[in-house]
Amino acid sequence: xxxxxxxxxxxxxxxxxxxxxxxxxxxxxxxxxxxxxxxxxxxxxxxxxxxxxxxxxxxxxxxxxxxxxxxxxxxxxxxxxxxxxxxxxxxxxxxxxxxxxxxxxxxxxxxxxxxxxxxxxxxxxxxxxxxxxxxxxxxxxxxxxxxxxxxxxxxxxxxxxxxxxxxxxxxxxxxxxxxxxxxxxxxxxxxxxxxxxxxxxxxxxxxxxxxxxxxxxxxxxxxxxxxxxxxxxxxxxxxxxxxxxxxxxxxxxxxxxxxxxxxxxxxxxxxxxxxxxxxxxxxxxxxxxxxxxxxxxxxxxxxxxxxxxxxxxxxxxxxxxxxxxxxxxxxxxxxxxxxxxxxxxxxxxxxxxxxxxxxxxxxxxxxxxxxxxxxxx
Numbered sequence: 001x002x003x004x005x006x007x008x009x010x011x012x013x014x015x016x017x018x019x020x021x022x023x024x025x026x027x028x029x030x031x032x033x034x035x036x037x038x039x040x041x042x043x044x045x046x047x048x049x050x051x052x053x054x055x056x057x058x059x060x061x062x063x064x065x066x067x068x069x070x071x072x073x074x075x076x077x078x079x080x081x082x083x084x085x086x087x088x089x090x091x092x093x094x095x096x097x098x099x100x101x102x103x104x105x106x107x108x109x110x111x112x113x114x115x116x117x118x119x120x121x122x123x124x125x126x127x128x129x130x131x132x133x134x135x136x137x138x139x140x141x142x143x144x145x146x147x148x149x150x151x152x153x154x155x156x157x158x159x160x161x162x163x164x165x166x167x168x169x170x171x172x173x174x175x176x177x178x179x180x181x182x183x184x185x186x187x188x189x190x191x192x193x194x195x196x197x198x199x200x201x202x203x204x205x206x207x208x209x210x211x212x213x214x215x216x217x218x219x220x221x222x223x224x225x226x227x228x229x230x231x232x233x234x235x236x237x238x239x240x241x242x243x244x245x246x247x248x249x250x251x252x253x254x255x256x257x258x259x260x261x262x263x264x265x266x267x268x269x270x271x272x273x274x275x276x277x278x279x280x281x282x283x284x285x286x287x288x289x290x291x292x293x294x295x296x297x298x299x300x301x302x303x304x305x306x307x308x309x310x311x312x313x314x315x316x317x318x319x320x321x322x323x324x325x326x327x328x329x330x331x332x333x334x335x336x337x338x339x340x341x342x343x344x345x346x347x348x349x350x351x352x353x354x355x356x357x358x359x360x361x362x363x364x365x366x367x368x369x370x371x372x373x374x375x376x377x
Contacts, residue, residue, distance in 0.1 A: 025346075080109065083107075137171075
């Protein structure tokens with residue numbers, strides 16, 4: 001597709017909302033460095049560079065016809081799963097196996113695996129004639145279990161969770177009966193003990209710490225410490241945020257571990273108050289809403305399923321991350337897409353948005369048969 005045509009037909013609301021989130025993330029990461037008394041520019045300069053590379057990735061992913069990826073979807077998925085295995089043979093960082101060192105850079109395969117998974121599942125479900133009976137669900141479940149188990153063993157509980165909403169959303173759009181979907185969800189809930197047995201001691205303590213109460217004025221220890229500090233930093237921003245009262249900034253006395261990744265939402269609240277938090281939520285609503293609009297408009301089953309999966313990834317990650325920052329959900333270590341610090345995550349999410357833009361530019365490729373003509377209506 002030519003660049004002039006791209007400029008005319010591009011779903012700019014999707015690109016603008018994603019860009020707004022990335023810029024908010026850069027500003028929040030700069031604030032994290034102030035709170036941690038670190039040298040200015042260490043992280044936010046890198047994030048700005050990753051944001052530029054992310055836009056380039058979005059542009060590249062949106063130009064060629066996305067239907068070509070249909071033939072490569074299983075290969076991309078296999079490569080992603082292989083990288084999830086390779087990461088176990090790499091030196092651990094802070095006791096976990098999540099990154100593959102490539103010279104001065106680090107690659108986080110789990111971020112790429114999410115996009116590869118959505119691609120492969122979209123191809124399988126678009127090729128399936130109908131989803132009736134448990135035999136038809138065996139392949140989608142097997143495709144989900146493989147990356148979920150590998151990511152969970154890294155260990156990375158947060159990332160492993162986002163595969164499930166993508167699976168459920170794509171099955172629903174593919175035509176799975178709501179009754180069967182409910183049975184599937186109940187079966188998944190019944191397997192919670194098996195999932196619990198695969199969690200590390202640290203992952204379990206993060207969940208149980210949510211329900212542990214501390215005495216007034218007492219600062220929790222261990223896994224409850226991060227959540228306690230996040231709430232304190234968030235509360236210090238008040239309604240308007242600390243940027244209006246720089247003098248005597250008491251926020252600098254609070255140390256929030258992993259503020260630039262896991263708890264970036266709390267830092268935005270501390271710096272920009274309710275307007276900042278509301279802006280983040282609004283931008284995500286615009287982004288996910290536009291993704292669902294593209295999925296509804298496209299006539300191609302593969303494209304519709306692909307965009308649905310991308311929407312589920314963004315929506316679920318936003319809900320989980322903001323929920324844990326506010327103390328409503330356990331601390332899982334899941335980052336806020338496009339906002340939290342991290343090159344692999346930002347570029348992977350930009351690639352996912354680029355694929356959605358690609359589908360939006362070609363939403364009238366072919367008429368969708370069967371259940372797809374009724375999905376998202």
